Amino acid sequence: MLTLVYIRQNLNQAAVGDLFGVSQQTLSIIYRKMLQLIGQALSNIQKAHRALGCPGSAWFNALVTLLMNNAH
Known part of the structure; x- marks a missing residue:
């Protein structure tokens, strides 16, 4: 859910982390x-x-390539 909110709402990681009670580092x-x-x-x-x-x-x-290259 955290990942979907981050992608869909276009918020920064710190803001989404606050919503879910985790640090920006944990969210990342x-x-x-x-x-x-x-x-x-x-x-x-x-x-x-x-x-x-x-x-x-x-x-x-292209989506598969993008995700596989950026996931590491």
Whole structure:
């Protein structure tokens, strides 16, 4: 939920941290981990589509690449 609020509301990390009772540092750690998990899940979907011979869309492939590169 924390990650979704941060992304959707366009607040800074300190403000979202205050809403959830965690520090900015903790929020940053959680956010990076969640991006990594989302990227991995999307990557698995992408691999399944390729295995089935389904063409991937450019925006989906770009999103997976972005998430996987920024999650580290």
